[in-house]
Amino acid sequence: MQTKGIWLAGVLVVLFLAAVPDTSRGITVPDTVILNTQSKLYEPFTFNHAKHIQLTKECSNCHHHTTGTLVQDPNCVRCHRNSSETQEVSCKGCHQTDSFSATAMHEKDPKTYHKDKPSLKAAMHRNCLGCHENMKGPMGCQDCHQRTKEGDAFYYSGAYAPKNKPSKGEHNGH
Amino acid sequence: MKRRDFLKGCLIGGAAASLGAPSKSWAVGSFEGYPDAMGVLVDTTRCIGCRSCEAACNKEQKLPEPDVPFDDTSVFEEKRRTTEKAYTVVNRYETNDGQKPPYRKMQCNHCNEPGCLTSCFVNAYTKTKEGAVIYNGNVCVGCKTCMVACPFNIPAYSYSSAFDPLIKKCIFCYHTRLKFGKPPACVEICPQEALTFGLRSDLIKMGHERIRETPDRYIDHIYGEKEMGGTSWLYLSRVPDDQIGLDTTLGNEPVISNVKDFLGMVPMVLTIWPALFSGIHLLATRNKDHGDEHHNHSEQEDGKK
Numbered sequence A: 001m002q003t004k005g006i007w008l009a010g011v012l013v014v015l016f017l018a019a020v021p022d023t024s025r026g027i028t029v030p031d032t033v034i035l036n037t038q039s040k041l042y043e044p045f046t047f048n049h050a051k052h053i054q055l056t057k058e059c060s061n062c063h064h065h066t067t068g069t070l071v072q073d074p075n076c077v078r079c080h081r082n083s084s085e086t087q088e089v090s091c092k093g094c095h096q097t098d099s100f101s102a103t104a105m106h107e108k109d110p111k112t113y114h115k116d117k118p119s120l121k122a123a124m125h126r127n128c129l130g131c132h133e134n135m136k137g138p139m140g141c142q143d144c145h146q147r148t149k150e151g152d153a154f155y156y157s158g159a160y161a162p163k164n165k166p167s168k169g170e171h172n173g174h
Numbered sequence B: 001m002k003r004r005d006f007l008k009g010c011l012i013g014g015a016a017a018s019l020g021a022p023s024k025s026w027a028v029g030s031f032e033g034y035p036d037a038m039g040v041l042v043d044t045t046r047c048i049g050c051r052s053c054e055a056a057c058n059k060e061q062k063l064p065e066p067d068v069p070f071d072d073t074s075v076f077e078e079k080r081r082t083t084e085k086a087y088t089v090v091n092r093y094e095t096n097d098g099q100k101p102p103y104r105k106m107q108c109n110h111c112n113e114p115g116c117l118t119s120c121f122v123n124a125y126t127k128t129k130e131g132a133v134i135y136n137g138n139v140c141v142g143c144k145t146c147m148v149a150c151p152f153n154i155p156a157y158s159y160s161s162a163f164d165p166l167i168k169k170c171i172f173c174y175h176t177r178l179k180f181g182k183p184p185a186c187v188e189i190c191p192q193e194a195l196t197f198g199l200r201s202d203l204i205k206m207g208h209e210r211i212r213e214t215p216d217r218y219i220d221h222i223y224g225e226k227e228m229g230g231t232s233w234l235y236l237s238r239v240p241d242d243q244i245g246l247d248t249t250l251g252n253e254p255v256i257s258n259v260k261d262f263l264g265m266v267p268m269v270l271t272i273w274p275a276l277f278s279g280i281h282l283l284a285t286r287n288k289d290h291g292d293e294h295h296n297h298s299e300q301e302d303g304k305k
Ligand code: SF4
Pocket: B107, B108, B109, B110, B111, B114, B115, B116, B117, B133, B149, B150, B151, B152, B153, B154, B155, B169
């Protein structure tokens, strides 16, 4: 929690609970953030932001170039060598919830370099899982978000698991 | 150009009526496919093998209950193929570079010049202007020629219902989504955005850009950009394509070139159709053993019962 910096990771999100007192910019850093509020297949869950701050120490590990240590990636540096921290550091501030439409890619400003920006869902999964893998954090879907009943039905799992399980080797056999 | 003329001659002449797209599109189409064709860039370096795409496809296409839950990872012990019950499957591949094994989702690649389409006697297949290769189950006679003609071994044969289309495969969610400009169900659910939906021409640029930006992450190749005349579904990989089960021996010529002579039969078939029917049927039955090699063995057995 040593860093200054704007923190406001409201992601898909409802901001929640007590915030860490003011930072140098007078913007609050949430201790927890409720994630996954839109999904039907998985329950919302509380992301422990404070714990992750302690674990990683470095804001830019997750918030890449927007806060903390500034950009170092050789690709990004080509343009962002002198870029300063941004006002907006929440994931959803840049990553759209709905990035899917047949023409979305074409409608974007052709001059924009960041066309290949992942959606919010992918940005979070890739960021979290990528780091969890290196840091030996939890990797299973339900380690972070519990599946709903609808989710169980969708995956044919739990109470909805196929009853007549064929003998080993028969299914999908090739 | 020769090929195009040939296509025009045989396909349009013989069967323009059954092709949903106006014949003009075929004439102006190039090997790049339709200009507005959509596609999906499958970035296998992002895939975590969660199988959500399989579950989403099952629901969207109203497919029957799977044999095992969609969160069961024991399926990765085998290399699975697409079946009448699963239009898409994700497989895991062991590599020898000491890194975590890559996964690859497979489904119909929606070829620019589909072997299934060109080989079909009754023209059950259509390549839509959006890039999807769909089929009309009502005219399919179950001869299974497309199963043999598909270089990616995708179409599966349905034994389960007399009313369903006989051939079953991924249709790019055409009727429920693609037609309306919406991404396929499998794409939408992918938590990693391993699947990116967009204009095929954009996806090719995007793929090359990813390779350029992070050369350590990818081999310098987009599978499907050129293979078999180009496909709408494209693949990026960390390891050489053959290590993730992609056939690198196919070359860049579409199947059309290989089935020319065969295709020449089409107009004739359409004219003296009834007389030929029993012949084709015989052919299909005789080909059954051949089909077995390519397709789900257990289902073949079931079907004979
Ligand atoms: S992958 Fe096979 S089934 Fe799909 S369009 Fe190409 S030839 Fe047809």
